Amino acid sequence: MNIVCYDAHTFEKEFLLNAAAGKHEIRFLKLQLTPETVDLAHDAEAVLLFVNDEGSAPILEKLHALGIRYIALRSAGYNHIDLAKAKELGMRVANVPAYSPYAVAEHTVALMLALNRKLAKAHNRIRESNFSLTGLVGFDMNGKTAGIIGTGKIGAIVAKILHGFGCKLLGYDLYPNPTLTEHYGLKYVDIPTLCKESDIITLHTPLIESTKYLINEQTLDLMKTGVMLINTSRGGLVKTSAVLAGLKSGKVGYFGIDVYEEEKGLFFYDRSNQILQDEILAQLMVLPNVLITSHQAFLTDTALRNIAETTFESINAWAEGKESPNELTLSAKASAS
Ligand code: NAD
Numbered sequence: 033m034n035i036v037c038y039d040a041h042t043f044e045k046e047f048l049l050n051a052a053a054g055k056h057e058i059r060f061l062k063l064q065l066t067p068e069t070v071d072l073a074h075d076a077e078a079v080l081l082f083v084n085d086e087g088s089a090p091i092l093e094k095l096h097a098l099g100i101r102y103i104a105l106r107s108a109g110y111n112h113i114d115l116a117k118a119k120e121l122g123m124r125v126a127n128v129p130a131y132s133p134y135a136v137a138e139h140t141v142a143l144m145l146a147l148n149r150k151l152a153k154a155h156n157r158i159r160e161s162n163f164s165l166t167g168l169v170g171f172d173m174n175g176k177t178a179g180i181i182g183t184g185k186i187g188a189i190v191a192k193i194l195h196g197f198g199c200k201l202l203g204y205d206l207y208p209n210p211t212l213t214e215h216y217g218l219k220y221v222d223i224p225t226l227c228k229e230s231d232i233i234t235l236h237t238p239l240i241e242s243t244k245y246l247i248n249e250q251t252l253d254l255m256k257t258g259v260m261l262i263n264t265s266r267g268g269l270v271k272t273s274a275v276l277a278g279l280k281s282g283k284v285g286y287f288g289i290d291v292y293e294e295e296k297g298l299f300f301y302d303r304s305n306q307i308l309q310d311e312i313l314a315q316l317m318v319l320p321n322v323l324i325t326s327h328q329a330f331l332t333d334t335a336l337r338n339i340a341e342t343t344f345e346s347i348n349a350w351a352e353g354k355e356s357p358n359e360l361t362l363s364a365k366a367s368a369s
Contacts, residue, residue, distance in 0.1 A: 033056045033057070033077050033078050033102075033347060033350070033351045034056070034057045034059075034075055034076045034077050034078075035052075035056050035057065035058045035059070035076055035077070035078045035079070035080060035347065036058075036059045036061060036072065036073045036076040036078075036079050036080070037058055037059065037060045037061065037079070037080040038061050038063065038064055038065040038069070038073075038079060038080065038081055038082065038085045039061070039062070039063070039064045039065070039081070039082040039084060039085050040060035040061060040062060040080075041082075041300065043331065043336065044106070044336055044339070044340065045060060047333075047336040047337055047339070047340035048080070048106075048340045048343070048344075050337075050340065051337075051340035051341045051343065051344040052344055052347075053344075055348070055351070056344075056347060056351070058080075059076070064082075064084055064085050064086070065079070065081055065085035065086055065087070065091065066085075066086050066091075067086075067090065067091060067094075070091050070094045070095060070098070071094075071098070073095055073098055073100055074098050074099075075099075076098070076099070076100060077099060077100065077101055077102060078100065078101070078102035078103070078104060078347060078350065079095065079100055079102075079103055079104075080104050080105075080106055080343060081103060081104070081105050081106065081107075081112075081113075082105075082106050082107060083107045083109060083112065084112070084296055084297075084300070085112065086112065087103070087110075087112050087113030087114055087118075088114055088117075089114045089117040092113075092114055092117045092118055092121060092123060093117070093121065095123070096121045096123060100123065101122070101123055101124065101350075102123070102124050102125075102126075102346075102347070102350045103118065103123060103124070103125045103126070104125075104126050104343045104346045104347055104356075105125065105126065105127040105128065105343075106128060106339050106340075106343055107127060107128060107339075108127055108128055108129055108130065108131070109127070109238075110125065110127050110360055111239075113125055113360075115360055115361075115362050116362060119361075119362055124350060124355075124356065124359055125359065125360045126343075126346035126356040126358040126359045126360060127358055127360055128338070128339050128342040128343060128358065129342075129358055130185060130338075131330065131334075131335045131338035131339045131342065132330070132332060132334050132335035132338055133185035133186045133188075133189050134189055134332075134334070135329060135330050135331070135332040135334065135335040136186045136264055136329040136330055137186050137187075137189035137190045137193060138189075138193070138332075139264060139290060139325070139328065139329035139330075140186070140190050140234055140236075140262055140264045140290075140329065141190065141193050141194070143262050143264070143288030143289075143290065143323055143325070144173070144232060144234070144260065144262055144288065145173075146288070146323055147260060147286040147287075147288050147321065147323050148170045148171060148173065148260070148286070149168075149170040150167070150168045150170060150320075152323060153167070153168065153320060154168055171231075173194070173197040173198065173199055174197055174198035174199070175198060175199070175200070176199050176200070176231040176232060177199065177200045177201075177202060177229055177230050177231050177232070178190075178194045178199040178200070178201055178202070178230060178231070178232040178233075178234065179202040179203070179204070179226040179227070179229070179230030179232065179233045179234070180194075180201065180202070180203045180204070180218070180234055180236060181203075181204045181205075181223070181226065181233065181234070181235050181236065181237055181246065182204075182205055182235060182236035182237030182238075182265065183203045183204075183205045183208070183209050183212055183218070183236070184205070184236060184237075186236045186264075186265075187203070187205070187234075187236035187237075188209060188211075188212055190234055190236065191203065191212050191216050191218050192216060195216040195217070195218075199232070200217070201216055201217060201218035201219065202218070202219055202220075202221050202225070202226045202229060202230055203218045203219070203220050203221070203226075204220065204221065204222065204223055204226050205220070205237075208220045223246075223251065224251075224254055227251050227252075227254035227255045228254050228255070228256070229256075230255070230256070230259065231256060231258075231259065231260065232259070232260040232262065233247075233255070233259060233260070233261050233262070234261075234262040234263075234264075235247070235262065235263045235264070235265045235266075235269050235270070236264075236265050237265060237269065238265070238266065239265070239266035239267075239268045239269055243269055244268050244269070245268070245269070245270070245271040246269050246270070247261065247263075247269060247270040247271060247274070247275065248271040248274050249271070249274045249277075252274055252275065252278050252283060252284070255283065255284075257282065257283055257285070258282070258283075258284075258285030258286075259283070259284060259285055259286075260285055260286035260287075260288070261275065261284055261286065261287050261288070262288045262289070263288070263289045263290070263291055264289075264290040264291060264329045265291060266291055267289070267291040267292040267293035267294070267295055268293045270289075270293065272292065272293055272294075272312050272316070273312060275287055276312055276315055276316060279316075279319055279321065279322065284321075285321060286321050286322075286323075287316070287319075287321065287322045287323075288322075288323045288324075289322075289323075289324050289325075290324075290325045290326075290327055290328060290329040291327055292313060292324070294310055294312070294313065295326070295327060298310070298313070298326070299326035299327040300326060300327060342358060345357070345358065346358050346359070
């Protein structure tokens with residue numbers, strides 16, 4: 033098949049080429065799919081899209097007019113694709129339903145540990161031959177209460193890891209997982225109780241209407257002073273301006289994020305030669321108790337291999353005139369990233 037891969041990143045190319053196994057012609061584009069770049073998909077039958085590519089109705093119509101019949105998403109989430117329009121046009125869309133919940137869960141815990149033990153500050157000091165320990169006091173994870181909001185694939189692994197540290201576990205989910213209660217002592221509670229009793233709060237629900245700004249002035253008010261907040265799920269779960277106010281007042285003791293509500297156009301790219309226009313992010317970046325990574329929680333070799341292999345599982349099926357096992361239907365619920 034002739035394939036155009038939009039928003040291709042250096043970190044994934046090798047994995048995609050290996051998974052394609054020389055069976056397909058792939059044109060890699062650094063550009064995202066937008067109304068301005070859609071024409072670049074001419075001559076292709078399929079496009080590979082990433083999380084920030086635009087799959088709106090007008091763009092799908094244009095892709096269809098160019099001869100594109102297949103869209104393989106290199107992500108689990110598909111909230112950026114108009115599935116109804118794709119169906120109407122007879123275009124097949126597939127995603128990567130799961131690639132490695134371990135990657136995201138382990139990064140979540142890495143943020144907790146790095147913030148707690150002030151690893152970024154310590155590392156910078158050592159590079160300047162400053163071997164002082166002043167200001168580097170952390171806390172034992174053992175015995176602390178961790179509140180996990182969303183105990184699906186990723187949240188459950190976070191629970192298991194934190195149980196290993198000796199944390200007490202609280203959880204909130206629409207669908208409680210009895211195994212976590214039975215084997216790891218996780219107690220399901222409501223959001224106010226979780227906020228009031230947790231020393232660490234970590235977010236693992238999808239971003240949907242009911243979870244937008246789950247962390248806001250009211251929920252922050254309920255939390256312990258000095259709480260550690262971690263978000264590796266979706267930026268929109270957190271009202272960042274409210275957390276910034278909480279950091280300034282001391283209510284929030286630590287803030288670790290891999291996602292940010294205004295990350296589009298920033299995260300994944302080198303913007304070091306530009307002036308950052310986002311005032312909230314600029315303030316967060318200089319606070320000593322904030323740790324930000326740019327949506328890299330998924331970035332392990334295992335996850336990249338799984339993403340590439342699942343993507344080409346779909347492409348290979350389509351090339352043989354079959355259905356892909358990862359095809360999305362309109363009834364599918366919007367979920368991951
Ligand atoms: P999952 O579907 O396995 O788990 C999500 C859990 O959230 C489910 O148990 C579900 O019942 C629960 N949930 C849904 N709506 C809820 C609500 N309103 N209140 C409480 N709980 C609710 O998903 P997952 O694979 O564990 O992924 C979790 C999130 O992680 C994804 O939605 C995605 O946004 C994020 N993610 C981030 C990265 C990254 O690189 N940072 C990578 C993959 C996924």
